[in-house]
Amino acid sequence: MATVGEVPVESDLQDNKKKREVEKRLQKRNDERQAEVERRQEEKSLTEAVQESTGCFLDTFSKERQNIESQLSKSEQIPKNGLVEHFDSVSSQLSKLQKYVSESTMFLSSYEVTKAQQTMSQLHASIQEKRDVMIPKKKFAFKSKKTEKAKAPKIIEDVVDHAANTQTNLEVELAECKFVGDVSKVLEKTPDELTQKDVALADLTDCTVKLLGAPSAIHINKLRNCRVFSGPVSGSVFIRECVGCTFVLPCQQLRIHTTRDTDFYIHVTSKAIIEDSNKTRFAPYNWKYPDLEEHYLVAGLDRTRNNWDDVDDFNWLAANDHSPNWSVIAEADRHQHWDA
Incomplete structure (x- = not known):
């Protein structure tokens, strides 16, 4: 050592x-x-x-x-x-x-x-x-509308029409998120802008609308030659007086009035209802965008339940015959690439 x-x-x-x-x-x-x-x-x-x-x-x-x-x-x-x-x-x-x-x-x-x-x-x-x-509402009365209108004084018809227009205008006015009166535009709302809010689209022509989120309801009135894409809607979608449009959307309920020459690519957990409409065609919802799955959870829609081809026509009461006012879009004719 x-x-x-x-x-x-x-x-x-x-x-x-x-x-x-x-x-x-x-x-x-x-x-x-x-x-x-x-x-x-x-x-x-x-x-x-x-x-x-x-x-x-x-x-x-x-x-x-x-x-x-x-x-x-x-x-x-x-x-x-x-x-x-x-x-x-x-x-x-x-x-x-x-x-x-x-x-x-x-x-x-x-x-x-x-x-x-x-x-x-x-x-x-x-x-x-x-x-x-x-x-x-008037639409649930299974009566001969031609007979009723023939008997009713015109002033009553005017009152009914005015009430319907007033209701539609009120829905647009109260909506928290809306597009009104645009022509030839691409219109878009983000999830922060529309999730769990009422949305209104009115008086649009030649527009493409993209609703990237989960609205609580959508009110659509008087669209011409428009394409509307939406994420899952937790409530109902109401469509009135539309011509030559394409709607691509999932929702709990879909109600279509006075609409013609229009295609619907839908996911609906109840049944689609049409009234006073013709030349309407249906196919399954097929739009995709980021966060879609998350928005399905937010909306509470059941992905396994889709009645896209089960449509009630309130103007067609023949139980054994298919309504001539709506049809299924053949698979070969369905649009696959929406951004193209």
């Missing part, structure tokens, strides 16, 4: 080096253990935060669902002149709940999101069914 005042021998240097290496390894292990402890603590905190947020969501969602169901159950007690306002209020509550679900998806599991969207779809169907029963 080296003595005092002597230069350390090689063995001492190696021992010191090994000692430092052992100390470094021990320190590294200690640092790793400490980092793992902190990681687990952080993970535990995040898990507890998510669980707390999920619990809060489930409580809030349950209360809002019960409130909507309670309001719906009281519909029979509402005076007739207050039914429209009543159902509009209930639908507004549902739209707010849908927005709350959409904003909560970041911390919910896929199962919880799916379950919530299924509940939303059921609530929407219940509201629409109850509304259709308690506020019957």
Whole structure:
């Protein structure tokens, strides 16, 4: 061994080096253990935060669902002149709940999101069914319209037409997102602009409209030679007085009035309804764009349920004969590349 005042021998240097290496390894292990402890603590905190947020969501969602169901159950007690306002209020509550679900998806599991969207779809169907029963519209009266019109004084027809136009104008005016009066333009709305909002398209000619998101409803009136593409619609799409158009959209309900020479590429979970329309053709929805799958979840549409070729014609009551007012687009004739 080296003595005092002597230069350390090689063995001492190696021992010191090994000692430092052992100390470094021990320190590294200690640092790793400490980092793992902190990681687990952080993970535990995040898990507890998510669980707390999920619990809060489930409580809030349950209360809002019960409130909507309670309001719906009281519909029979509402005076007739207050039914429209009543159902509009209930639908507004549902739209707010849908927005709350959409904003909560970041911390919910896929199962919880799916379950919530299924509940939303059921609530929407219940509201629409109850509304259709308690506020019957002229279109649901299965009568000979030619006979009724022949007997009715013209002033009554004018009043009916004025009421329909007033309703349409009101829908356009109240819509949060709209295009009105454009000609030969490419019009587009982003998800931030339209998701869970009412959209209105009116008096458009030779336009292409792209709605990249999940609207709550779409009101379409008086379009000529237009192409309209939309992401999943959580509610209904209403189309009136359109000629020579193409509509490519998924929705819960589709109602088409006084429309002709128009093609529909649709995903609809109930049935499409046509009235006073002819030369309408149908095919499955086939538009694609980024985030489409996410928007299906936001809208709550069931991808496995598509009644695109099951159309009710309110002007054709012969149960055993196919209506001449609509047809299926042959596969060979279907448009495949929409951006071309």
